[in-house]
Amino acid sequence: MPEKESIQSMFSAIANSYDRANEILSLGLYKKWYKELLKLAAPNDNDSIIDLATGTGNLAILFKKHNNKLKVTGVDFSQNMLTIAKEKCQKENLDINWTLGDATHLDFPNKTFNIATISFGIRxxxxxxxxxxxMARIVKTDGKILILEFGTPIGFIKHFYKFYSNFIIPIIGGIITGNKKAYSYLNQSSLEFPYGEKFIEIIKTTKLFKNFHFKPLFNGIAYLYYAEVL
Ligand SMILES: C[S@@+](CC[C@H](N)C(=O)[O-])C[C@H]1O[C@@H](n2cnc3c(N)ncnc32)[C@H](O)[C@@H]1O
Incomplete structure (x- = not known):
């Protein structure tokens, strides 16, 4: 795992072209996956939601557009990513609290939120x-956490995906953002991430959650994890 500072500066370097690269490289799939997460989160009016490693804020913005009564906070440790998130939010006149912070040491009191999410950030x-x-500390008892992260697909797309992620993603990502190294790292970190049952085991080991389950998305290219705070 590279140093925190090098991850931070890597994301800051690609912030301006992150959305464009994401749109093209994910073939628009990530939007479908965010919607699955939103459906499973099923927030109630006036719920407080925190999206960690929010990046350019797409998931946080989706929650707010879904229901303007939600109190939404987006946290990221890259100021450049948050600047893009803020600009998008201002354009759409949405009231979201953007906060600079580290997802492993958060500056919020215990039991502040009803729902915490993290998409493509926990790896x-x-x-x-x-x-x-x-997440367990800042979410209220019985509150929900939802995690979206890459996995390794099975079945007919396995070989295509391997080729796509090992060769196409770094090349196209590199062309769009001017930073091939970042996209090689993002791909490598996806391949190494403990997905499915292995990730549920990590959640279980914390002894801080209940009712955990997961759902593979698109043959396991991504996984959606759900748990409730004890
Ligand atoms: C691959 S991007 C995902 C962004 C966004 N959640 C999405 O779905 O597109 C990962 C983000 O995690 C952020 N990040 C990584 N480690 C972090 C940490 N410890 N605390 C806060 N943000 C972090 C990076 O700055 C980057 O914006």
Missing amino acids: NVSSIEDCLKE
């Missing part, structure tokens, strides 16, 4: 366990 944090502990 990049310095400690998955510390991030899960923070």
Whole structure:
């Protein structure tokens, strides 16, 4: 796992072209996956939602557009990513609280939120366990956590995906953002991430959650994890 500072500066370097690269490289799939997460989160009016490693804020913005009564906070440790998130939010006149912070050491009191989410960010944090502990700490008892992260697909797309992620993603990502190294790292960190049952085991080991389950998305290219805070 690279140093926190090098992850931070890597994301800051690609912030301006992150959305464009994401749109093209994910073939628009990530939007479908966010909607699955939103459906499972099923927030109630006036719920407080925190989206960790929010990046350019797409998931946080989706929650707010879904229901303007939600109190939405987006946290990221890259100021450049948050600047893009803020600009998008201002354009759409949405009231979202954008906060600079580390998902493994958060500056919020215990039991502040009803729901905490993290999409395509937990594989990049310095400690998955510390991030899960923070989510359990800042979310109210019986509140929900939802995690979206890449996996390794099975079935007919396995070989295509391997080729796509090992060769196409770094090349196209590199062309769009001017930073091939970042996209090689993002791909490598996806391949190394403990997905499915292995990730549920990590959640279980914290002894901080109940009712955990997961759902593979698109043959396991991504996984959606759900748990409730004890
Ligand atoms: C691959 S991007 C995902 C962004 C966004 N959640 C999405 O779905 O597109 C990962 C983000 O995690 C952020 N990040 C990584 N580690 C972090 C940490 N420890 N605390 C806060 N943000 C972090 C990076 O700055 C980056 O914006």
